[in-house]
Amino acid sequence: AQSVTQPDIHITVSEGASLELRCNYSYGATPYLFWYVQSPGQGLQLLLKYFSGDTLVQGIKGFEAEFKRSQSSFNLRKPSVHWSDAAEYFCAVVGDSNYQLIWGAGTKLIIKP
Amino acid sequence: DTAVSQTPKYLVTQMGNDKSIKCEQNLGHDTMYWYKQDSKKFLKIMFSYNNKELIINETVPNRFSPKSPDKAHLNLHINSLELGDSAVYFCASSQGVNSNQPQHFGDGTRLSIL
Numbered sequence: 276a277q278s279v280t281q282p283d284i285h286i287t288v289s290e291g292a293s294l295e296l297r298c299n300y301s302y303g304a305t306p307y308l309f310w311y312v313q314s315p316g317q318g319l320q321l322l323l324k325y326f327s328g329d330t331l332v333q334g335i336k337g338f339e340a341e342f343k344r345s346q347s348s349f350n351l352r353k354p355s356v357h358w359s360d361a362a363e364y365f366c367a368v369v370g371d372s373n374y375q376l377i378w379g380a381g382t383k384l385i386i387k388p
Numbered sequence: 389d390t391a392v393s394q395t396p397k398y399l400v401t402q403m404g405n406d407k408s409i410k411c412e413q414n415l416g417h418d419t420m421y422w423y424k425q426d427s428k429k430f431l432k433i434m435f436s437y438n439n440k441e442l443i444i445n446e447t448v449p450n451r452f453s454p455k456s457p458d459k460a461h462l463n464l465h466i467n468s469l470e471l472g473d474s475a476v477y478f479c480a481s482s483q484g485v486n487s488n489q490p491q492h493f494g495d496g497t498r499l500s501i502l
Contacts, residue, residue: 309490313429318392318478318493363429375444376491378431 277302279368281379289387290358296351296382298340298366307369308349309376310340314362322364325349336360361386391415394479394494401469402502408465409497411479419443420462421480421491422454431478437462438484466499474501 278301288294300306307326311319323334330342340351349366366379392413401407413420421444422434435454436444442454451467466473476498480491 311493316495318495319431319480321490321492324490365431375433375436376431381429383429 277306277368277377279366279377279379281364281366281382283382284380285383285385287385287387288356291355294351294353294356294360294384296364296366296384298349298351298379299347300349300366300368301347302368305344306349308340308342309367310334310338310349310351311365311367312336312362313365313381319365322351356384356386358386358388360384392479392481392492392494394477394497396497397495398498398500400500400502403469403471405469406465406467407469407499408463409477409479409499410461410463411494412461413479413481413492414460415481415483415492417481417483417492418459419482419484419489420456420459421482422462422464423478423480425476425478425496427475435462435464469499469501471501474499 280299282297309324310322313319322338323332325332325342333339338353342349363381363383365381367376395410419438421436423431425431434448437456439459440456453465456462476496478496479494482489482491
């Protein structure tokens with residue numbers, strides 16, 4: 276069965292510092308992978324997605340993610356975080372049913388001034 | 389121009405009551421979803437409809453009944469509310485059931501059971 280693991284429940288970084296949020300998945304075939312962000316009291320906004328092709332994908336708000344098949348990972352990165360990036364970040368993979376998303380537990384990003 | 393809108397945003401009610409949450413999307417999408425996000429922020433799919441037909445029905449108590457009057461609307465009715473139903477419920481939509489179509493989410497409905 277597919278699964279998504281986000282090992283870090285929360286991460287604290289200083290404003291202006293670089294960020295990497297980890298995501299590992301379990302899936303037999305080539306996965307379809309997504310990163311979503313949930314700001315406090317808000318819904319989930321799609322940051323970026325990977326389906327095929329270039330393993331480094333660019334998203335909105337200056338985020339990027341790299342698909343590494345050998346490591347079954349799809350880590351999210353940003354070179355310099357802003358206070359407005361404080362939110363919960365979710366990684367998801369499409370399941371066997373071909374339209375059901377399997378979600379990670381989320382990583383809460385805290386920004387230090 | 390809200391793409392996926394849910395009402396109400398907050399819902400506080402007593403145990404045993406019946407309540408409904410409405411969802412509408414103006415994206416022209418064919419597929420809509422209901423998710424439950426628990427206190428630990430874990431998202432679990434409850435239902436999915438494609439062109440008004442039920443395609444996903446996870447293990448959800450039958451007190452929960454989705455209704456899709458047309459493909460732009462997917463409402464969630466909950467009977468005999470229980471304390472464990474307290475959560476944030478998210479509606480989402482996507483263009484078709486193809487796996488490469490991202491889901492667009494509403495802002496959520498925070499349900500609190502007294």
